[in-house]
Amino acid sequence: MGVAIITGASRGIGAATAIQAAQNGYSVVVNYRSNAQAANEVVDQIISSGGTAIPIAADVGVEADVLQLFEQTLSKFGRLDALVNNAGILEPHMTLESMTVERITRVLNTNVIGTMLCAREAVKCMSTKNSGFGGGIVNVSSIAAQLGSPREYVDYAASKGAIDTFTKGLAGEVADCGIRVNAVRPGVIYTEIHASGGEPERVDRVKHNVPMQRGGTAEEVASAIIWLLSDQASYTTGALIDVSGGR
Numbered sequence: 266m267g268v269a270i271i272t273g274a275s276r277g278i279g280a281a282t283a284i285q286a287a288q289n290g291y292s293v294v295v296n297y298r299s300n301a302q303a304a305n306e307v308v309d310q311i312i313s314s315g316g317t318a319i320p321i322a323a324d325v326g327v328e329a330d331v332l333q334l335f336e337q338t339l340s341k342f343g344r345l346d347a348l349v350n351n352a353g354i355l356e357p358h359m360t361l362e363s364m365t366v367e368r369i370t371r372v373l374n375t376n377v378i379g380t381m382l383c384a385r386e387a388v389k390c391m392s393t394k395n396s397g398f399g400g401g402i403v404n405v406s407s408i409a410a411q412l413g414s415p416r417e418y419v420d421y422a423a424s425k426g427a428i429d430t431f432t433k434g435l436a437g438e439v440a441d442c443g444i445r446v447n448a449v450r451p452g453v454i455y456t457e458i459h460a461s462g463g464e465p466e467r468v469d470r471v472k473h474n475v476p477m478q479r480g481g482t483a484e485e486v487a488s489a490i491i492w493l494l495s496d497q498a499s500y501t502t503g504a505l506i507d508v509s510g511g512r
């Protein structure tokens with residue numbers, strides 16, 4: 266099937282995507298920033314189910330880290346077929362007036378620059394114009410790109426708006442290089458990211474605003490990502506798929 270890098274795969278949506286990618290035959294690079302134990306547990310789970318996976322630490326917002334993430338992947342597996350730009354952060358709920366430039370920079374650096382750096386390296390590896398085999402990139406945006414997240418985290422929402430635009434632009438740029446680029450926009454999903462916003466139970470507070478009246482699971486988002494990477498989505502590029510229960 267090929268080789269897939271999943272960024273931010275030590276927990277949440279990234280971990281679920283890594284596991285489903287392995288179930289679909291990919292050799293998986295489980296990228297993480299700092300939690301090696303959690304990443305190793307995801308790798309162990311994949312290997313004990315008969316799959317292939319390795320953990321690689323890299324902060325996607327640091328160019329040198331991104332370069333070694335791709336170098337290590339190529340040196341271990343010799344090729345790259347899929348990248349899921351999943352790593353993302355948000356910070357405590359507040360209005361714009363209270364946000365420091367350091368906070369805004371952290372959010373944009375991981376969510377936007379990190380995504381662009383990883384995509385850049387993936388295109389270099391996968392482009393048929395560079396003797397690659399083509400492949401797929403899926404960026405993990407958010408329904409926040411549409412809603413704007415007022416009084417919670419407009420910096421985060423704006424970073425995801427950038428991901429939507431970047432997805433459209435890059436899809437057009439590499440369509441003739443054998444590479445499809447798409448995004449998923451999750452709604453409220455049960456993961457640990459909400460604790461970073463200062464409200465671990467946020468999904469249960471806002472789920473009544475979701476037409477389906479529930480939060481989503483990491484596995485439900487992963488399924489959409491894996492479909493976008495698959496040959497079943499062979500004519501789909503530049504698409505933004507909402508996985509948000511109708512919100």
Ligand code: NAP
Pocket residue numbers: 272273274275276277278279296297298299300301303323324325326350351352353354375379405406407408409450451452453454455456457458459
């Ligand atoms: P999560 O549970 O907080 O997991 C985040 C993952 O990203 C962890 O594996 C973390 O690794 C990694 N990470 C963070 N910063 C990184 C960096 N600079 N470099 C490499 N890895 C980094 O988050 P999640 O809820 O699964 O979210 C995954 C993606 O979905 C994010 O892009 C998020 O914005 C998006 N999303 C989530 C929701 C939701 O409701 N959960 C909704 C919409 C969109 P360490 O543990 O090692 O730090």
